Amino acid sequence: MKELNWQELGLTDFFKAQHEESMGKIGRISKASNGIFTIKTAACSYTGQVSGKFHYQAGDVRSYPHIGDWVVFQALENEAKAVITHVLARKSLLTRHAAGTTTEEQIMAANVDKVFLVNALNNDFNPRRMERYLMQVYESGASPVFVLTKKDLCDDVEAKIAQVEEIAMGVPVYAVNALTGEGSELLEQEISVGVTISLLGSSGVGKSTLINLLLGENLQKTQEIRQSDQKGKHTTTHREMFILPGKGILIDTPGMRELQLWADKDAVESAFSDIESLSQGCKFRDCQHEKEPGCAINKAILAGELSDSRLKNYRKMLREVERLELKDKYGAHKTNRILYGPNGTR
Secondary structure (H helix, E strand, O other): OOOOOOOOOOOOHHHHOOOOHHHOEEEEEEEEEOOEEEEEOOOOEEEEEEOHHHHHHOOOHHHOOOOOOEEEEEEOOOOOEEEEEEEOOOOOEEEEEOOOOOOOEEEEEEOOOEEEEEEEOOOOOOHHHHHHHHHHHHHHOOEEEEEEEOHHHOOOHHHHHHHHHHHOOOOOEEEOEOOOOEOHHHHHHHOOOOOEEEEEEEOOOOHHHHHHHHHOOOOOOOOOOOOOOOOOOOOOOOOEEEEEOOOEEEEEOOOEOOOOOOOOHHHHHHHOHHHHHHHOOOOOOOOOOOOOOOOHHHHHHHOOOOOHHHHHHHHHHHHHHHHHHHHHHHOHHHHHHHHHOOOOOO
């Protein structure tokens, strides 16, 4: 393995200040699978597991190491193996609601600076889904960047870019053809030494192809799109961190069929800041944006300044977050009765 420097791995004063040499060596988790971790240092890599004491004291899923984490470890003598003793405090955490009906959090990546929200410009283009991903990034503490792939399969690129800019004011938006590299020169201005970027998107949107383009070599497997619906196929099955020497750090995550939210009301308000801003102009403080007189939201919809579908998605996200908070507090059965009543009506 080519020797790196610590800055290329993303080590900053924030993490240095937490580490004392007496505690052990420091490294970054570059791969995690079934309790086995790859720990990357500037000089080499180790295969590690958490110590028995660590496992005994761990409280929940956030306590354990995850890809992107900085950890302190003890290297085993004469072996490329290690025992992880501490996880350093994080500066960001990208999570989702785990699949299924239980209230569980799933960690996607830690200590991410930017999230490339990868979406395809072909028939799979979906602004409402993009709003969900955007909200989760705001919750994480990282900065969002929209990357629109499969530019060659789209006849109205500029119109679709405008749709994304409408739902994500101030967020950078780039359209690329990852097969030819068209548009990547603008995207690369978001990448710099020591900056950690996670790629997030639905299955088959072209994340693996984009990573190969940025890496300059075909390390990630890719598949052709289905001709029936022009959708890509699920390729990545695990999370992995890639170092771009002299550039930055990429974390790839498996594509998702859907993103179940793990967020709060503040994240909703950040993702829908235009609606929050418009609502300040409503005549009534408790305006529900239905048929109340003097509603600034309805006025904006009639004027074509805000889409009705965006308002509906905003309400849907608020309900979903409310349900998640109640479910965590009371459990699924009681939450249904609180939200919908004994007869299933709200």
